[in-house]
Structure formats: C-alpha cells, structure tokens
Amino acid sequence: MFELNRRTLTSAVAGLFASTVLGAFATVANAADPIRVAGYGGVTWDLITKNFLTPLGERTGLEVKLETDPSVAKLKAMVASGRCDFDVIELSGSEFLIATRDGLLQEIDYSVADPDNVMPDFAKQKTGFLFVTFSEILVYRADHFPNGGPQNMADLWNVEAFPGPRTLHDTPVANLEFALLADGVAKENIYNVLGTDEGVDRAFAKLDEIKPHVVKFWSAGAEPIQLIAEGEAYMGVAWNGRIKVMQDEGVDAVMVWQDSNTDSSYYGIPVGCDNKNAAETYLSAWANPEWVANWANDIPYPGFVAGLMENLDPQVAANMPTNPDNAAKSFLTDWAFWGQNRENLEERWIEWLLE
Known part of the structure; x- marks a missing residue:
C-alpha cells in the first residue's frame, strides 16, 4: 500500500x-x-x-x-x-x-x-x-460585516472585532488545527505542535475561548449553510462546495481561503x-x-x-x-497523524463538548 x-x-x-x-x-x-x-x-x-x-x-x-x-x-x-x-x-x-x-x-x-x-x-x-x-474553510455573511469580515482563524476567534454567533464542525479534525492557527502557530508547524500533549492542551484551551460563541457544532454539511443563510450564525466553517452552492442561490456569503484545510x-x-x-x-x-x-x-x-x-x-x-492560490493559503490534513490519534482525540472532543 x-x-x-x-x-x-x-x-x-x-x-x-x-x-x-x-x-x-x-x-x-x-x-x-x-x-x-x-x-x-x-x-x-x-x-x-x-x-x-x-x-x-x-x-x-x-x-x-x-x-x-x-x-x-x-x-x-x-x-x-x-x-x-x-x-x-x-x-x-x-x-x-x-x-x-x-x-x-x-x-x-x-x-x-x-x-x-x-x-x-x-x-x-x-x-x-x-x-x-475538498476544503473546510471560513465563511461569513457579508451583510453583517459592511466594513469587511474575518480574514483568517485568528479573526474567527476575535469575538470583539467580529461579534456574532459562530458555527463549527462537530469533530476534532481540523478544529484542533484551526485553534492552533488562531493561537499563532504557523501552518507548517501545526502537526509538530499537535503531536505533543502540550500542543493538544493548547488547542483545547484555545477552543475554550470560542466555545461560548458557537451556536451549533454541526455534523451534516447542510447545517452550517442553513445557519448562515438564515442568519442564525454570522460566520463559521463549512465545506467549500456547499458554500459555493449557497452563493449560487443568492446568499451574500464570502469564502475565505486563508487558514483553510484540504482533505x-x-x-x-x-x-x-x-x-x-x-x-x-x-x-x-x-x-x-x-x-x-x-x-x-x-x-x-x-x-x-x-x-x-x-x-x-x-x-x-x-x-x-x-x-x-487557494492551496497556498491552506494546510493539508495529516492523515498519518489522525489515523494514529483520531480515536483518542475524538473521545477527548466529546468530553470537551460536555464540559
């Protein structure tokens, strides 16, 4: 193989x-x-x-x-x-x-x-x-941010500069990486940091900051699209294809490729x-x-x-x-890391959601 x-x-x-x-x-x-x-x-x-x-x-x-x-x-x-x-x-x-x-x-x-x-x-x-x-990327409703919306994961975490309800995927995959990006880790170092216990703790600590502002952790790909289209979430992460279809249907949503992941x-x-x-x-x-x-x-x-x-x-x-241009702004999901660590980190993710 x-x-x-x-x-x-x-x-x-x-x-x-x-x-x-x-x-x-x-x-x-x-x-x-x-x-x-x-x-x-x-x-x-x-x-x-x-x-x-x-x-x-x-x-x-x-x-x-x-x-x-x-x-x-x-x-x-x-x-x-x-x-x-x-x-x-x-x-x-x-x-x-x-x-x-x-x-x-x-x-x-x-x-x-x-x-x-x-x-x-x-x-x-x-x-x-x-x-x-496919990619999981940042998306926001343009009408909620007439002066410009969030441009990276640090902005998504910045609830003072960009107020409003968020939505994130109900999985540790990509969310731990997004949290580290928001905390200042360069994309080329994500998995070096995440490969340590301290790095995992750091990612969850950063997720603690945004958790109160997440209106829903979604599981089905249609959910973040519906939340953003109906105004229940002002911004969040969703799959790029779903966002494009939403845009084609007339929703004034903006895709932001910076800090996206590719899988x-x-x-x-x-x-x-x-x-x-x-x-x-x-x-x-x-x-x-x-x-x-x-x-x-x-x-x-x-x-x-x-x-x-x-x-x-x-x-x-x-x-x-x-x-x-999009790939240059993205990071590649490390299959080997998640193949080895997914089950344990999913257990911790579930515990974290229940806290």
Missing part, C-alpha cells in the same frame, strides 16, 4: 494540475443488483445523482441508494455483526487508514473500477479509491459484502473524465482523473481547493 500522509495528498493535489491526458471510458458490464452507498446527502448527493448515477444507470442498469452518516464506527459494527447494510462507504483519509488497519475493507479490482486506467496510481489504494478533494475522501468496499462487482461499477463512474468534469463544474470538489483542470470553466477552477 502507498504511504498515506501529507506527501500523498501533496502529490494528489499536484497531479490535478500536472496531468494532461484523458482516457476513454469503457462501458462496464451490466449490474442488475442495486447497491447502497454510505455517504452524505443533501445537495452533494443530488449532484452525484445528476452527474454520475443517472448516466451510470442508463449505461449499466445499476441502481444506487444512499445510506447517510458514514463513519468508521458504523463500519466496524456492521462488519463485526456479519451484516452488509451498505456496499460502499465514503471515508476521510484518516478514517481510511483506520479501516485498513482493522481489516474492514475488501481489495478493489481496478480492471472494473478504472477500466481505462485514467486514475493516477496514488488514487488507487489496494482497499480504497481516492475520489474527491480528500476514499470509497471503500466493506468486508462481508457480496455485491462487490456492482460496487466497483459504481466506483468506475468516478473514473469517467466527462462525468467528473460535469460534477466539478457543478460543485468545486475536484476528482483525480487526468486532465480534469483543463476541462473546467476558469471561474469554477478558482473555487477549487486545488487552485494554486
């Missing part, structure tokens, strides 16, 4: 700009059995349906249903019970490391999942298909699920250059097919986490 850490994601981001050749998409074998994908609903699933499931169904007959709220905990419980509640699961990089370590995923046959070999090698792990990149998601096929060929057929949709380009033009979550960036509208490319 390839080493999964910041170097892998750096290569992935660079690969989106360096690749220039598009492969042809081969028609996959018909798949009559429906599959269930554990992923995220709302506008994201609507656009997956539009850009992937509809043409894939027309081409192969495959029916795909959504199971919401994917998690390693849910995957572990399912595999341990011998059930197959879903045939494919979306996992972050660190979650994928945990699932692989614990033997929860099957090996993927890339002759089915990437029949024309248009995906780069780093995206084709033995048990995981790296299919999309990626894998698809995996759980151990104990027999509908493997159909699951791999679903994965193959994300190796179709035309479909991935259509998807990325609708929502700025780029995939990894070769030559993608050349097939995007320049205004769309400007909102991508892989855009060089």
Whole structure:
C-alpha cells in the first residue's frame, strides 16, 4: 500500500494540475443488483445523482441508494455483526487508514473500477479509491460585516472585532488545527505542535475561548449553510462546495481561503459484502473524465482523473481547493497523524463538548 500522509495528498493535489491526458471510458458490464452507498446527502448527493448515477444507470442498469452518516464506527459494527447494510462507504483519509488497519475493507479490482486506467496510481489504494478533494474553510455573511469580515482563524476567534454567533464542525479534525492557527502557530508547524500533549492542551484551551460563541457544532454539511443563510450564525466553517452552492442561490456569503484545510475522501468496499462487482461499477463512474468534469463544474470538489483542470470553466477552477492560490493559503490534513490519534482525540472532543 502507498504511504498515506501529507506527501500523498501533496502529490494528489499536484497531479490535478500536472496531468494532461484523458482516457476513454469503457462501458462496464451490466449490474442488475442495486447497491447502497454510505455517504452524505443533501445537495452533494443530488449532484452525484445528476452527474454520475443517472448516466451510470442508463449505461449499466445499476441502481444506487444512499445510506447517510458514514463513519468508521458504523463500519466496524456492521462488519463485526456479519451484516452488509451498505456496499460502499465514503471515508476521510484518516478514517481510511483506520479501516485498513482493522481489516474492514475488501481489495478493489481496478480492471472494473478504472477500466481505462485514467486514475493516477496514488488514487488507487489496494482497499480504497481516492475520489474527491475538498476544503473546510471560513465563511461569513457579508451583510453583517459592511466594513469587511474575518480574514483568517485568528479573526474567527476575535469575538470583539467580529461579534456574532459562530458555527463549527462537530469533530476534532481540523478544529484542533484551526485553534492552533488562531493561537499563532504557523501552518507548517501545526502537526509538530499537535503531536505533543502540550500542543493538544493548547488547542483545547484555545477552543475554550470560542466555545461560548458557537451556536451549533454541526455534523451534516447542510447545517452550517442553513445557519448562515438564515442568519442564525454570522460566520463559521463549512465545506467549500456547499458554500459555493449557497452563493449560487443568492446568499451574500464570502469564502475565505486563508487558514483553510484540504482533505480528500476514499470509497471503500466493506468486508462481508457480496455485491462487490456492482460496487466497483459504481466506483468506475468516478473514473469517467466527462462525468467528473460535469460534477466539478457543478460543485468545486475536484476528482483525480487526468486532465480534469483543463476541462473546467476558469471561474469554477478558482473555487477549487486545488487552485494554486487557494492551496497556498491552506494546510493539508495529516492523515498519518489522525489515523494514529483520531480515536483518542475524538473521545477527548466529546468530553470537551460536555464540559
């Protein structure tokens, strides 16, 4: 298996700009059995349906249903019970490391999942298909800040200069990093600091400062968008694609790329699920250059097919986490750190929320 850490994601981001050749998409074998994908609903699933499931169904007959709220905990419980509640699961990089370590995923046959070999090698792990990149970034309502809103994480924490309710993601991942950035740690030193007990304590101490001003710690990607659109939160962090859709719908919201994080998601096929060929057929949709380009033009979550960036509208490319200007302001989530520390830090996060 390839080493999964910041170097892998750096290569992935660079690969989106360096690749220039598009492969042809081969028609996959018909798949009559429906599959269930554990992923995220709302506008994201609507656009997956539009850009992937509809043409894939027309081409192969495959029916795909959504199971919401994917998690390693849910995957572990399912595999341990011998059930197959879903045939494919979306996992972050660190979650994928945990699932692989614990033997929860099957090996993927890339002759089915990437029949024309248009995906780069780093995206084709033995048990995981790296299919999309996204960022969690600062967003604020412009009408609440006529003189300019927060421009970095230090500003998000500055409740005197930028008053109003906030919203943050209900997870330690990225929030601990955001807290350290707000406390003056340079992005290149985040994981050196966070790798110590003192650094973790420092991050939680900084989170103590903002906690009273957080109206909601969100779990579903639609929640911060709704909070900001309806004025319940003036600012917060949300996924870049969701923010772009909100802007397109007329909400006067501003994305701030400074101090954002960049992460990626894998698809995996759980151990104990027999509908493997159909699951791999679903994965193959994300190796179709035309479909991935259509998807990325609708929502700025780029995939990894070769030559993608050349097939995007320049205004769309400007909102991508892989855009060089945006990437320069961002930090890459360290999968190795979170793969090793996620479970312990999630326990501490839950305890902190209850304090």
